[in-house]
Amino acid sequence: MKITEQEIIDECRAICGDAHVETGNDIDPKYQRDWLDKYPSSPFIVVRPDSTEKVAALMKLCTATKTAVIPLGGNSGLTGATQAHPDQKAVIMSLERMNMIRDVNGDGRYMIAESGCIVENLHKAADQAGWMFPLVFGAKGTAHIGGALGTNAGGLNVVRYGNARALCLGLEVVTAAGDIMNLLPALKKDNTGYDLVNLMIGSEGTLGIITAATLTLVPKPAAYATAMVVVPDIKAALKLMNLVQNQTGGRLEAYELMDQVIYDLCVTNLDHVTAPFDYSPAFSILMEIAAGSPDDVKTHSDGRLNLATQLETILAMAFEQGLADDAIIANSEAQRQNLWAMREGALGAIQKHGNWVMSDVSFQVADLPNAIEDLKAAFAAVAPGPFCVAFGHMGDGNLHAFARPYDEDPKDHPTEAAAIKAALRDTVVKWHGSISAEHGIGQDKQAEMKQLKDPVAYAMMKSIKAALDPDNILNPGKVLL
Amino acid sequence: MKITEQEIIDECRAICGDAHVETGNDIDPKYQRDWLDKYPSSPFIVVRPDSTEKVAALMKLCTATKTAVIPLGGNSGLTGATQAHPDQKAVIMSLERMNMIRDVNGDGRYMIAESGCIVENLHKAADQAGWMFPLVFGAKGTAHIGGALGTNAGGLNVVRYGNARALCLGLEVVTAAGDIMNLLPALKKDNTGYDLVNLMIGSEGTLGIITAATLTLVPKPAAYATAMVVVPDIKAALKLMNLVQNQTGGRLEAYELMDQVIYDLCVTNLDHVTAPFDYSPAFSILMEIAAGSPDDVKTHSDGRLNLATQLETILAMAFEQGLADDAIIANSEAQRQNLWAMREGALGAIQKHGNWVMSDVSFQVADLPNAIEDLKAAFAAVAPGPFCVAFGHMGDGNLHAFARPYDEDPKDHPTEAAAIKAALRDTVVKWHGSISAEHGIGQDKQAEMKQLKDPVAYAMMKSIKAALDPDNILNPGKVLL
Numbered sequence: 001m002k003i004t005e006q007e008i009i010d011e012c013r014a015i016c017g018d019a020h021v022e023t024g025n026d027i028d029p030k031y032q033r034d035w036l037d038k039y040p041s042s043p044f045i046v047v048r049p050d051s052t053e054k055v056a057a058l059m060k061l062c063t064a065t066k067t068a069v070i071p072l073g074g075n076s077g078l079t080g081a082t083q084a085h086p087d088q089k090a091v092i093m094s095l096e097r098m099n100m101i102r103d104v105n106g107d108g109r110y111m112i113a114e115s116g117c118i119v120e121n122l123h124k125a126a127d128q129a130g131w132m133f134p135l136v137f138g139a140k141g142t143a144h145i146g147g148a149l150g151t152n153a154g155g156l157n158v159v160r161y162g163n164a165r166a167l168c169l170g171l172e173v174v175t176a177a178g179d180i181m182n183l184l185p186a187l188k189k190d191n192t193g194y195d196l197v198n199l200m201i202g203s204e205g206t207l208g209i210i211t212a213a214t215l216t217l218v219p220k221p222a223a224y225a226t227a228m229v230v231v232p233d234i235k236a237a238l239k240l241m242n243l244v245q246n247q248t249g250g251r252l253e254a255y256e257l258m259d260q261v262i263y264d265l266c267v268t269n270l271d272h273v274t275a276p277f278d279y280s281p282a283f284s285i286l287m288e289i290a291a292g293s294p295d296d297v298k299t300h301s302d303g304r305l306n307l308a309t310q311l312e313t314i315l316a317m318a319f320e321q322g323l324a325d326d327a328i329i330a331n332s333e334a335q336r337q338n339l340w341a342m343r344e345g346a347l348g349a350i351q352k353h354g355n356w357v358m359s360d361v362s363f364q365v366a367d368l369p370n371a372i373e374d375l376k377a378a379f380a381a382v383a384p385g386p387f388c389v390a391f392g393h394m395g396d397g398n399l400h401a402f403a404r405p406y407d408e409d410p411k412d413h414p415t416e417a418a419a420i421k422a423a424l425r426d427t428v429v430k431w432h433g434s435i436s437a438e439h440g441i442g443q444d445k446q447a448e449m450k451q452l453k454d455p456v457a458y459a460m461m462k463s464i465k466a467a468l469d470p471d472n473i474l475n476p477g478k479v480l481l
Numbered sequence: 482m483k484i485t486e487q488e489i490i491d492e493c494r495a496i497c498g499d500a501h502v503e504t505g506n507d508i509d510p511k512y513q514r515d516w517l518d519k520y521p522s523s524p525f526i527v528v529r530p531d532s533t534e535k536v537a538a539l540m541k542l543c544t545a546t547k548t549a550v551i552p553l554g555g556n557s558g559l560t561g562a563t564q565a566h567p568d569q570k571a572v573i574m575s576l577e578r579m580n581m582i583r584d585v586n587g588d589g590r591y592m593i594a595e596s597g598c599i600v601e602n603l604h605k606a607a608d609q610a611g612w613m614f615p616l617v618f619g620a621k622g623t624a625h626i627g628g629a630l631g632t633n634a635g636g637l638n639v640v641r642y643g644n645a646r647a648l649c650l651g652l653e654v655v656t657a658a659g660d661i662m663n664l665l666p667a668l669k670k671d672n673t674g675y676d677l678v679n680l681m682i683g684s685e686g687t688l689g690i691i692t693a694a695t696l697t698l699v700p701k702p703a704a705y706a707t708a709m710v711v712v713p714d715i716k717a718a719l720k721l722m723n724l725v726q727n728q729t730g731g732r733l734e735a736y737e738l739m740d741q742v743i744y745d746l747c748v749t750n751l752d753h754v755t756a757p758f759d760y761s762p763a764f765s766i767l768m769e770i771a772a773g774s775p776d777d778v779k780t781h782s783d784g785r786l787n788l789a790t791q792l793e794t795i796l797a798m799a800f801e802q803g804l805a806d807d808a809i810i811a812n813s814e815a816q817r818q819n820l821w822a823m824r825e826g827a828l829g830a831i832q833k834h835g836n837w838v839m840s841d842v843s844f845q846v847a848d849l850p851n852a853i854e855d856l857k858a859a860f861a862a863v864a865p866g867p868f869c870v871a872f873g874h875m876g877d878g879n880l881h882a883f884a885r886p887y888d889e890d891p892k893d894h895p896t897e898a899a900a901i902k903a904a905l906r907d908t909v910v911k912w913h914g915s916i917s918a919e920h921g922i923g924q925d926k927q928a929e930m931k932q933l934k935d936p937v938a939y940a941m942m943k944s945i946k947a948a949l950d951p952d953n954i955l956n957p958g959k960v961l962l
Contacts, residue, residue, distance in 0.1 A: 107719055108847025152672050163670060166647075181937035188877040189644060189843045190915035191633050191683055192922060192930050193960060194942045198679035202672055219727040238588055245590075246700040249773030251730050292730030292773040293791050294798075310774050317775075362670045366589025396669040434671035441673060449673050456662035460949065461675045467948035468941065479674060 003065050005044070005089075012047045012091070015057045020048040020097070030075070031092055035139075039080035039443060043070070043092040050097035052172060052180055052211045059209065060178030062091060068476050069093050071205040073147025074118065076139035078360075079442025081151065081204045081478050088477065095146050098211060104129045109217040110169055110186040115146025115210050122215065131217035134161040138347075146210045152202035154438030159395025160253045160290075161218060163438065165201045170214035173200050176469040186214045199464070204440055205475040207468050221290030222297045224253065225311040226336045229318070230281040230326035234369040237285055240323040241395060247314045248289050256286040256343055257392035262350065265388075266342045269349040273341050276328050285394070286343050304331060346391050353386075355409045356402040357420045361428050362437035365397040371431045372399070378423035379403045383416035398437040425452070441479045450481050484546045486525070486570075493528045493572070496538045501529040501578070511556070512573055516620075520561035520924060524551070524573040531578035533653060533661055533692045540690065541659030543572060549957050550574050552686040554628025555599065557620035559841075560923025562632065562685045562959050569958060576627050579692060585610045590698040591650055591667040596627025596691050603696065612698035615642040619828075627691045633683035635919030640876025641734045641771075642699060644919065646682045651695035654681050657950040667695045680945070685921055686956040688949050702771030703778045705734065706792040707817040710799070711762040711807035715850040718766055721804040722876060728795045729770050737767040737824055738873035743831065746869075747823045750830040754822050757809050766875070767824050785812060827872050834867075836890045837883040838901045842909050843918035846878040852912045853880070859904035860884045864897035879918040906933070922960045931962050 003011075012021045022028060023045050031046045033039075044067075049055045062069045068090035072082045084090040098116040105111065106129045113122055119140040126133035135148060137155030147153075149171070154163045161167065170184040173196075183197055200208050231237040237257060244252050258266075260282050267275045277284075289311055291297050296307040308329055318324040330336035350356060363371045372389060379387045383405030392399045403420050404410065410417035425448065428435055435452060436445050450458060458480075465472075465480055484492075493502045503509060504526050512527045514520075525548075530536045543550045549571035553563045565571040579595040582603070586592065587610045594603055600621040607614035616629060618636030628634075630652070635644045642648065651665040654677075664678055681689050712718040718738060725733050739747075741763050748756045758765075770792055772778050777788040789810055799805040811817035831837060844852045853870060860868045864886030873880045884901050885891065891898035906929065909916055916929050931939060939961075946953075946961055 105845075105847050107723065108845050109723065110845075110847075152676075154670050158670065165676070175937060175941070179937040179940075181941065182935050183938060185913040185915075186845045186847075187843050187915050187918075188846065189635050189639065189874075189879045189918040191917045191919055192915055192926075192934055193938070194684055194688070194945060195633075195646070195676075195679045195682065196938055196941055198676045199945075201676065203675055207675070219731055221730060242588065242590065247775055249702060249730075249732050249771055250700055251773060290730055292732060293777070294728055294794050295776070295787075295791060296774070306776075310776060313775050362668050364586075364589050364591075364667045365669065366586050366591075366667075393670075398670045432666040434666075434668050434673055436672045437668075437670040438672055445673075453673055454663050456656060456660040457664060457674070457677055459660075460656070460662065460677055463948040464675060464680075464945060467944040 008061065008065055008067060009045060011061050012045055012058065015054050015061070016047055016049050022046040031072070031094070034080055034083050035076050036078060039083040041083035041092070042086045043084040044089045045091045046094060047091055048094045048097045052174065055093070055174045055209055055211050056178045056180050058093060059174050059176065062473055063177050063471060066471050066473060067091055068473050070475050071095060071146070071150070071209045073115065073144030073150070074139065074142040076143045077147060077151060077442060078439045079444035081440055081442030081475070085477055093209065095144060095211070101125050102212065106130055108186055110214050111217060112184060112212060112214050113145050114212045115144060117145045119143050119145055119148055126217050127220070129217065130220065132220040133167070133215060134218055135164055135167055145213060145215070149201050149210055149213055150204050151440040154393070154396065154398065157253050158393060159255050165198060167216045168197065168201060168213050169216055171197050171200055171210055172212040173208040173210055175208050176471065176474050181208070184212065184214050202440070204442065204479050206465060206479050207474060221253070223291040223305055223307050224288050224336065225305065225307040226288045226330040226339055227311060227315065228276045228328050228339050229285045229287060229315065229324050230277065231283050231285055231323065232325055234283060234372055236323045237283060237394060238365065238368065240285065240318050243318060243321070243323065244287065244289065244314055247317070249292065251290045251292045252287065252395065253290050254286065254288045255395040257389055257394040258284050258286065259388050261386050261388035262346055265349040265353055266346055269352040270342065270345040273345060274338050276339060277326065281326065286339055343391060350402055354404065355411060356404050357410045357417050359399070359401045359424055360437050360439045361401065361424065361433055361435060362396065362398045363431050363433040365395070367431045368394065368397060371427055371433065374427045374430065375401055375424065378427060379420055382419040382423055383413060443478060446479065446481050489542065489546055489548060490526060492542050493526055493539065496535050496542070497528055497530050503527040512553070512575070515561055515564050516557050517559060520564040522564035522573070523567045524565040525570045527573045527575060529575045529578045533655065536574070536655045536690055536692050537659045537661050539574060540655050540657065543954055544658050544952060547952050547954060548572055549954050551956050552576060552627070552631070552690045554596065554625030554631070555620065555623040557624045558628060558632060558923060559920045560925035562921055562923030562956070566958055574690065576625060576692070582606050583693065587611055589667055591695050592698060593665060593693060593695050594626050595693045596625060598626045600624050600626055600629055607698050608701070610698065611701065613701040614648070614696060615699050616645055616648055626694055626696070630682050630691055630694055631685050632921040635874070635877065635879065637874070638734050639874060640736050646679060648697045649678065649682060649694050650697055652678050652681055652691055653693040654689040654691055656689050657952065657955050662689070665693060665695050683921070685923065685960050687946060687960050688955060702734070704772040704786055704788050705769050705817065706786065706788040707769045707811040707820055708792055708796065709757045709809050709820050710766045710768060710796065710805050711758065712764050712766055712804065713806055715764060715853055717804045718764060718875060719846065719849065721766065721799050724799060724802070724804065725768065725770065725795055728798070730773060732771045732773045733768065733876065734771045735767065735769045736876040738870055738875040739765050739767065740869050742867050742869035743827055746830040746834055747827055750833040751823065751826040754826060755819050757820060758807065762807065767820055824872060831883060835885065836892060837885050838891050838898050840880070840882045840905055841918050841920045842882065842905065842914055842916060843877065843879045844912050844914040846876070848912045849875065849878060852908060852914065855908045855911065856882055856905065859908060860901055863900040863904055864894060877918070924959060927960065927962050
């Protein structure tokens with residue numbers, strides 16, 4: 001089948017309507033950039049289908065004409081996974097108009113959302129139904145659920161609820177050939193063949209186009225108890241986490257590690273934050289537990305929740321066992337918000353100080369004490385300067401480690417910046433960690449993944465890609481090299 | 482490469498040692514049958530490697546000679562997934578000697594177990610480390626973890642901890658070509674490419690041979706509170722489940738539905754069980770919640786646990802909301818064991834009555850009230866007789882529904898038995914359920930799956946199988962047709 005570019009454009013218009021196809025100079029600039037302004041995008045066509053059937057028709061067209069297709073969600077990804085290379089003639093398929101919540105089923109505790117739904121809108125819909133959709137991360141007001149599933153997004157409470165994968169019961173997917181695969185039913189047990197749902201999740205649009213998802217709703221905690229706890233070291237932090245998990249039956253909602261550098265940066269650079277302690281702890285933990293019984297939400301005569309008393313009891317155990325040196329429990333919602341403001345403001349506090357070498361790596365949780373020591377030593381050897389595990393999602397072994405060569409801009413020290421990145425990679429390799437914990441591969445980490453991934457696994461991924469997308473039209477040039 | 486049968490046998494002996502290769506008439510009868518004595522097995526060779534390297538060497542041999550390989554665990558599967566067809570020259574690769582627990586890491590809350598480890602031994606190892614490995618099902622004393630992962634086994638507390646898939650952090654797999662893929666690190670966040678671990682889980686040995694797994698350990702509940710609750714109908718049972726989940730922050734460990742038929746059968750046929758009620762409830766629920774705080778395990782002056790009081794409070798809400806008509810809370814471990822003896826004896830109680838048409842299906846949880854009504858009506862229309870949802874893992878939407886045509890042996894009424902099975906299948910189709918909730922496909926449900934699975938998904942599974950096992954030597958003739 002031979003077809004001209006104009007014929008492809010005309011066919012896209014026939015499928016989606018003129019108003020939803022942009023080409024050439026008419027393409028909105030928002031489709032020509034990424035969140036970090038790092039990966040410019042030069043699509044040949046931008047098309048906005050509003051139904052699964054239209055997505056399927058477009059894929060049939062692209063398969064017939066061997067045209068590359070890049071699915072696009074909220075464009076909040078950090079790895080250049082949804083941009084068109086200047087040298088490829090690619091269609092960007094924006095799913096923004098597929099933004100219907102098809103069903104919210106309270107009894108069954110699930111909802112079915114189209115891939116263009118903004119994550120925060122799903123939070124609201126779940127809340128209205130009396131439940132919670134617990135996938136929460138920084139870009140929640142922009143990111144689409146389709147993109148969150150495509151990259152298997154993580155976030156702030158993975159320690160309790162898992163990442164995007166764990167919250168997805170089923171998918172509707174359009175294949176490279178333009179066929180619609182319906183695996184939407186919210187079945188908690190279904191052993192009929194291979195797990196195609198999890199194969200699609202995290203594949204960054206290279207194996208199929210997610211058009212809708214069935215998502216799990218969880219009980220909405222009636223209350224939280226929150227504390228900032230000073231720990232003697234990271235090993236103690238680990239043991240404290242296990243103590244809390246054990247004592248609460250797994251009701252730990254967040255467990256975020258802060259070191260002295262980030263503590264000081266927050267206290268100094270965030271005007272709206274009140275310092276929790278009158279000194280700078282070497283390591284502190286922001287922890288939060290959720291109510292787990294009707295008793296937990298009863299209040300004492302002094303207005304405090306039973307849940308807070310419970311946390312106090314657990315922290316008393318921690319003091320006794322030498323796992324905590326100091327602690328402050330939030331006694332009001334305002335105090336709780338102050339502790340969270342530190343955590344949520346951390347990135348801003350860091351950036352106010354200047355530019356850093358940033359990262360998104362993970363380790364086995366039990367390896368964190370050693371891995372962090374190694375990172376610190378390696379960075380100091382390369383170019384002494386501040387190093388911090390700015391927000392360590394400790395429950396998941398996920399660190400966003402930051403470093404600044406000689407406390408100066410990495411751009412002014414490219415050799416040292418590269419050496420810091422190499423040291424980071426070496427430490428990940430040494431401890432069998434991951435070079436991409438929650439942001440995915442995109443274009444950013446393709447070469448590194450090819451180099452570091454188990455070679456048998458890499459070859460298997462290539463085989464699967466070739467089998468499911470033989471013409472390599474689904475987001476080509478991403479993830480795999 | 483041409484090679485004689487004798488040369489294959491010799492090579493197996495060279496790899497594993499003479500003592501661990503059986504052929505022809507020397508093959509132990511245990512390798513020639515299945516759990517249900519339904520699928521006879523005629524392997525050409527039985528081989529018992531004791532290391533991943535030996536598994537890899539054997540796979541290289543089998544790939545070079547295009548010899549079929551059937552991985553075998555504890556042989557407790559119910560679908561004929563691990564038997565050799567009489568017309569195929571297959572090697573049965575028993576993993577029974579790969580039974581080392583390589584590591585138990587309490588701090589990191591994981592263990593690494595070889596695939597031949599018996600599930601119950603993993604329970605013990607986890608317990609000794611102060612944690613729990615919560616994959617519990619009837620065959621736990623026989624089944625291997627490799628088989629449990631190969632079939633994505635479920636069980637009694639999936640409502641709390643998920644099925645085998647949810648408890649596996651990583652795998653070591655030998656591919657068709659005999660390469661070793663190491664995805665063992667216990668990473669909670671790792672977004673480097675496609676999810677090969679979940680692809681292998683549930684693939685019943687058709688995509689690779691699982692040789693070891695990294696398994697999650699969870700907090701061990703310090704106490705349980707258990708009740709048998711009479712509910713007005715299944716809709717109320719569903720709402721009650723959600724109420725308990727909400728009030729306990731998800732600490733529901735089991736929620737098992739019993740109808741009047743199975744209640745009566747248990748009370749009549751199980752001598753060691755004391756009837757919880759002095760009448761036969763139409764629908765009752767065995768529910769159990771776990772301790773979630775240090776307070777929960779404190780005892781009142783009458784010796785009762787706080788946790789039991791908490792359950793009482795929740796049940797009081799249920800009575801008020803019309804979700805419960807009657808209830809008995811276990812006030813001692815003996816009373817708790819009596820309630821569980823009913824549940825655990827249910828299959829025996831049914832079988833004591835005679836033969837039934839059995840099933841393993843699942844529905845969306847919210848569809849259970851309607852689906853059960855449909856099943857009841859359909860069975861009554863075909864051949865009136867007792868019908869029961871003997872043990873409904875209600876939290877997972879998983880029903881083991883049983884029926885007896887005219888209250889007689891299905892073997893004596895083959896037409897009606899077939900019609901009952903057809904009605905079951907039609908009901909599953911109508912409600913978008915699954916024909917295999919937790920037992921897998923094997924040989925038993927191949928044709929049915931091919932007929933009922935989403936055709937795009939079926940074709941995708943075939944593509945993946947062809948890509949990963951191009952010579953079709955990994956458990957051929959199972960799962961896919």
